[in-house]
Amino acid sequence: MVPVSDPPRSRVHAAVREHGEAAVVGWCTELLRGSGPHGVPREGALVLGGRHGVALLADPGGDHAWWWQVWGARGLLHAWHPDAVGPVLAALDHQQWRVREGALRVVARRRLDHDLQRVADRQDDPVARVRAAAGRALARIEAADRQPATAGSSVSSSHARTGQSSAASADRGSPSNART
Template sequence: MEANADEASPAERVRALCDRDGEASVAAGCAEILRSGSWADRDLLIVLGGRHALGEYARDEPARSDQDYWAPTWAARGLLYVWTDEAAPAVVAALRHEAWRVREMAAKVVATREIGSAGDVVAALADDPVPRVRAAAARALRVIGEAEHTSAALALAHDSDVQVRVRGEQALAGMSARLDRDLQQLEQPSGPRGLARP
């Protein structure tokens, strides 16, 4: 796999590894890296991270302290392409990761895999300081949000960042359709979100 790490998309690399090792094994490996943040599984991380991972392993010490978030980020991305329900707790926990890239990717997995148990944690990301995380949270709420998450979706639909607002409006529309309720007519937050964020 290492020779081809630079020649295919992440999805193609993961599919090829699944053909070789089996989906259950690859999904479990991704979940373990997401849980632990470990760089020990070099072969899997090179498949998940491609050229970037090869560069990290070329160092004397892979994943220097300011870059150690890449392993769980790549692992979460891997779960977009291969899945086991046993990975869900690791994904939900990753929504609280200190690195925004991990939170963003975990929210994307929540949306793709429709992890309903993540609803409350995803809703809390409406207050995340990073617009990309808030946008990913809105996308997830569109798919899994319940009535009790309406205030978060409304906040996202009135965010100071235009991309977040678009995703927030889509979240409200998707939730309204799924719940058969016009959530857009509920009380709106008092002002745009995100103005005080750095």
């Protein structure tokens, strides 16, 4: 079990080593879709929610279920599969601004250019942090599109659209990365 007090990146990476990237991405997308902590194994909820998740599991009442969606998006910053694109894009329209911001952070990190108009529309969001995240996402995608793919680059333009590094796609066929 990953200590809930570890930073999110460390928790997610440890969970990937223990359970595989497909499982962790599955937890993230389930949370991002709004399934809440009961839609994933308890360990998945604790990995993604950390010590704050422990508190929410202990007190399931209240109007804070959207935090699980924020934590699902945050997990996708550190574990990825292209199947997560749909839930990420859907989260851009969530009523809670932190979920929209989290989804935009994933769009930026993974350089997802699947629905640029939807991302651009977030530049008119009523919340400044969401507008800023949309601007960063668009700038990062635009920069990736301008950057020529070279033999030594870590992300080619074709991998930028799926959010995969070249190394990740090369490893796709290995048993440790098999989808479960």
